[in-house]
Amino acid sequence: xxxxxxxxxxxxxxxxxxxxxxxxxxxxxxxxxxxxxxxxxxxxxxxxxxxxxxxxxxxxxxxxxxxxxxxxxxxxxxxxxxxxxxxxxxxxxxxxxxxxxxxxxxxxxxxxxxxxxxxxxxx
Numbered sequence: 001x002x003x004x005x006x007x008x009x010x011x012x013x014x015x016x017x018x019x020x021x022x023x024x025x026x027x028x029x030x031x032x033x034x035x036x037x038x039x040x041x042x043x044x045x046x047x048x049x050x051x052x053x054x055x056x057x058x059x060x061x062x063x064x065x066x067x068x069x070x071x072x073x074x075x076x077x078x079x080x081x082x083x084x085x086x087x088x089x090x091x092x093x094x095x096x097x098x099x100x101x102x103x104x105x106x107x108x109x110x111x112x113x114x115x116x117x118x119x120x121x122x123x
Contacts, residue, residue, distance in 0.1 A: 005039065008034075008038050008039060009039075012030070012031055012034045012035065012038070013053075015030055015034070016030040016031045016034075016053075017062075020059065020062060021062040021065070028050065028107070028110075028111070029111065031046070031049070031050040031053065032046045032047060032050050032107070033046075035049055035050070042100055043100045043103050043104045043107065044095070044096060044100060044103070047095065047103075047107075048092075051088065051092070063077075
């Protein structure tokens, strides 16, 4: 691993972690594009790496801060986590069998759709 790659990885982690703690985003919106464009990863590897990063205990300190502030519904989080585990398994089985260019386009369309919806949504 070169020093450049190390620095890029640290910057991606800091940026994604900061956005994750601030707004609950980081994996798809920050890490995947950064891994693709700065480290030339393919879509499969970027998604798999992003998922591996999100494994516990990555969010524990951020979740703890929200818990202390009374802004965490632990029951909801546990139910979603179990469903996320199952959904992640099913989704990954599907994703690794799609052509990479189709997977990248689906990812881009999803990000654009979410951005447009949020931009024009009424509070």
